[in-house]
Amino acid sequence: MKRSNWIKYSTAMVIPALLLLVFSLGAPHKAQADENPRVIEITAKRFGFTPNQITLKKGETVKLRLTSEDVTHGFFLRPLKIDEEIVPGKTTELTLRPETAGTFTTICDHFCGVNHGNMKMTIVVE
């Protein structure tokens, strides 16, 4: 094999290998985050959520698992485009990846009784 051909051949083999190596270092991390996001359980019960505050990281994919202990509740947060129903006996799953940092108030927007207007929780995105 001529020297010039050897260089071409080596380059053709090495560059893809390097690229593969780079992706193999980064990609699994991301894929792992997307496929196995952090799961946060949130329970709704008149007239509050438990926990009443969660903290997320900007760009982090998380899965919220929402359940109700009594009646149907809502889970509404306009800035993150969340508008879900939490029906007793069912689990509402919601995957989100907030891209904006801030403190957001999530409300129950399904009328659930006399103190419904104060049913809320906080989502902090850092």
Added chain:
Amino acid sequence: MQRSDRRSFLKMAGTSLGIGVLYTAVPAAAASGEIGEMFDFTGKKNGERVTPFTFVQLSDAHVGFNGPPDPLGTKAFERAVEMINQLPQQPDLVLFTGDLTHDSEEKDVHAQRMKQFLGISCRMKVPKIMYVPGEHDAGLDGGTLYREFLGESNYSFDHRGVHFIALDNVSRAKPEVGPEQIAWLKKDLARFPKSAPIVVFTHRPLFDLKPEWEWFTSDGDEVMDVLSPYENVTVLYGHIHRDHEQEQGHVHHYAARSLIFAFPDPENAPEKKPIPFDKDHPFKNLGIRMVHEKVGARPLLNSVAVEDVELTVREFSGINGVQQILKNPSL
């Protein structure tokens, strides 16, 4: 009729009554002598000529509410009824924009509250009183009790050339109108020309006023898509327990104060908490709205006197605008 004439054909005026808001629909062109011509124009278009009349908006009586900060119960509501009955010019109709009652888990208790509400409301010497539900009337049972007492929660009617539309954005438990009602709204409006004067009354704001305080209607944009081709639309609502005015294209939104307690300005308040009760001024923030003693050379009298704020001006529409007129609350 020249195109420019059509601009000034009707004005609607809102007046602080002390409690509640009085609106006056008057032909703006009366002074210029064009009124007859304009009535003919609109009569042909709308099927009925617009003639001057007044109506009152009341909201959020919450009959049955007995918690802080309000120790007055129905006193503000009853006072509003008395004031309306004492008006020198009796309004043609009253529009009540929801939360007539405070909700109860027990149907019998809620029914009793509705009876109490109607007992007070029916004291008004007004030919027509029209209602829409609030979430405290209809949120828990989908509006069943409300309909037993007051019939359908969305409907429309014409009065002296103005088309009134009652929209229900509470009975689905969530703050929404729903696709069926939006389809009905489209059908209801189809027979009207784009210049028709339209008054929508509903409970929640149809726009995102403060979503984290639940001051919104989730499909309000779809409702506005239906309304926005019409050039003369006024939306009256309650729910927020305070004054608010918003212009959205051709559509103008006005909130009425509550008859039970007031909420603060969401721009300045960190939380949605009622304004504390002031025992020295028990009706403070419940609709008493002394803005001017006089404007220019015109004193505020017992009758509607002052054109305080020009709220609606449209260039090529049939209505010159909605004017808010403020009256001495000592009336």
